[in-house]
Amino acid sequence: MSRHKLVKNLDLDEVLDDYDGGLDEDVDEELAPEDREHLRRGTEEVRQTLGADFNTSNREIEDTLYYYYYDVPKTVNYLLSKWSIQRYFRAPLTWKDQKANTGSKKSKKKATEPKADGKAQTAARKKENRKSQNEETATSSGSLLESLAAGSTKTHHPGPASIAKSQEAEGLGRSSKKQAKGQPYQESQGRPTPASSRPALGEGSEESAVSQLGDLKIQPAPTGSPSGFATAILGLEKNRPCFSRTPAVPGMPFTIQNVANSKAFTGPSPDDVVLKAQSSSKGAKPAPKKSEKNAEEESEHLNGHLKTLSIGDENAKPKSKLLNVTAEHAKAKLKKSANFVVIGHVDAGKSTLMGRLLHDLQSVDQRTIDKYRKESGRLGKASFALAWVLDQGTEERERGVTIDIANFQFETETTKFTILDAPGHQDFVPNMIAGASQADFAILVIDASTGGFESGLKGQTKEHALLVRSMGVQRVIVAINKLDAVQWSQDRFDEISQQILAFLTTAGFMPKNLAFVPCSGLAGGNVVHKATDSLASWYTGEPLLSLLEDYEPTERAIEKPLRLTTDDVFRGGVQNSLSVSGRLDAGTLQTGESLLIAPVSHTATIKGIEVNAEPFDWAVAGQNVILHLADVDPKHLRPGDVLCSPSSPIQSIKSFAVKLLAFEHIMPMHCEVHRGRTHAPGKIAKLTALLDKGSGARLKGKKPRLIQPGSVAEVLVEMEEAQPLETGNRVILREGGVTIGAGLIK
């Protein structure tokens, strides 16, 4: 994960408090040589992107880079947004202005507080900030409205304070690095064989999966701890008191329709700021153009109106419409939707393939791709231009490696798809697990180039396939990629298909749920359109896109008790100081409904719901949602928490029996228990019994002292802290950066 993604956790007020007009001297001193190098290179890149005419100081660029953890596109976006706001209001605006105007109270406070006691100040501020968060959001909107009212006389524009506040509300302002570590509350910034012979995608036997997995000869995963880099960014530290979260999907995971297109101006335009404030006020509408003659009279009239306007108490308890959600869902006849995870060994071409898919579907325009081509060319990585559509982080781009799950939505005539592009590198398997936990099916990308397939087999190809199967994924489209690199050789395709088919069937996948397509993400053959290269004419089957559309939705657990595992916690905008995202695992929910947060047992009320970025009154199992919450302190919510109904709560448990497929030798040992995007420390306390791979029955004999890789067994896992887990949940056990087993809680 790129460092800037952690910045979502930061608190603007805290930074503004501390901000003295440049990088603090102590921060400057703290900078490691690589940070200084990041700053230097980032500043050069920002200057190049903005052009020689763009008027800003190096200091300001450095500050912005620092805030965005050296993310150049975000820095450019911020500076451009700021520039457009300044131009709009024709008043120079600096962060010093922002600070002076947003917090004279704070400035005074700061003057009287000794800087030496920074820690205490920070803690106090955090407490105070949390307490007054909602109040401040409303105030910021209020001050903007007041400015608008005054502005209608054409003599007064919102001052920098309002702008700064609205920037803050929209995540445009600076934040502090300090709060990044371990703070749960975040500021949001923010396909086979020819068609005739290809088997149809269908259902597989769930029970047989774990047992069939047992027949496998599992390639031992490379041993050794994750790199320092991975440990730092994945938060793999031991002894955390509760589930810690694998790094978040960048931004708000299920609202971004087109990340690439949104990059140019991610901040709101001045018009957006004004319109948002107008629309959030009760009944206020943009005023029509007025004639000079009655402008004054009308502006007074408008002032009167605006004085009566107020932003509603965002914590006011929303009323439930008491809908029968199941009936509403049946009535709505929604387009089918599916999440798919893209897996495979590092550099198999996963991101490039998805970039190609989006490009050919025109979800990303040619200009953006050209820009990426130019920028990646400058880094000597021109071949990664398509991958950049999904790999948005600076480190990801510089290293040419996907680190975190990238999330992207697109729509065809028949289906709304969410891509979960998983990292292939072994250090980032936890992120791949996070993606797989939300997937309906998988695309397994295989590098067909000479040596590429073979090294993938030794690497993550098999581990990824086993992990997705262990997590309940039954359908796999095998994209045999980079065929352009082997002259679209049919022999190569057949050889790879046979080997992968044999492996996947042994791993518990049913052949009817597997499909194979020869393709090239880089050249574009058989992705959205059929390959035009004459060397590929032997393939008469469908391109990848058609295979995606063949997906038949499975039955969702709508009738079961509500379960939503939160994927992200963030500030969802001016009116929504606390929002969460995630996929509904089971049940239904509606606006006004009360939720119980597990494991903390606090309640919250649903103030608003977004499904695939559109407002809805309800949502059902299987949908990706954003919930805007009221009646809850942000400190009670962490990514990975489970939201449920107070009438059917999930229990938090400290130990559980799990039917486990061993990936490695297993004995009583420490392990990390991964569930979706979270993981927590625990231990395998007891090896209860070896199980028959076919029937799952306990094998007679002594209790095992060691479980061999490939065996299926029942083991007892004990957690350091109670966690919301229940029968039927799937968990992955890892130790020292290696997956040791996966299974189903009994």
Ligand SMILES: Nc1nc2c(ncn2[C@@H]2O[C@H](COP(=O)(O)OP(=O)(O)OP(=O)(O)O)[C@@H](O)[C@H]2O)c(=O)[nH]1
């Ligand atoms: N010849 C050829 N090269 C490809 C193709 N697809 C990807 N590549 C190259 O393979 C390299 C890795 O591509 P990525 O898309 O980043 O691979 P990835 O699987 O997403 O990598 P990670 O997510 O980091 O595991 C890049 O240099 C691509 O240009 C292809 O179809 N043909």
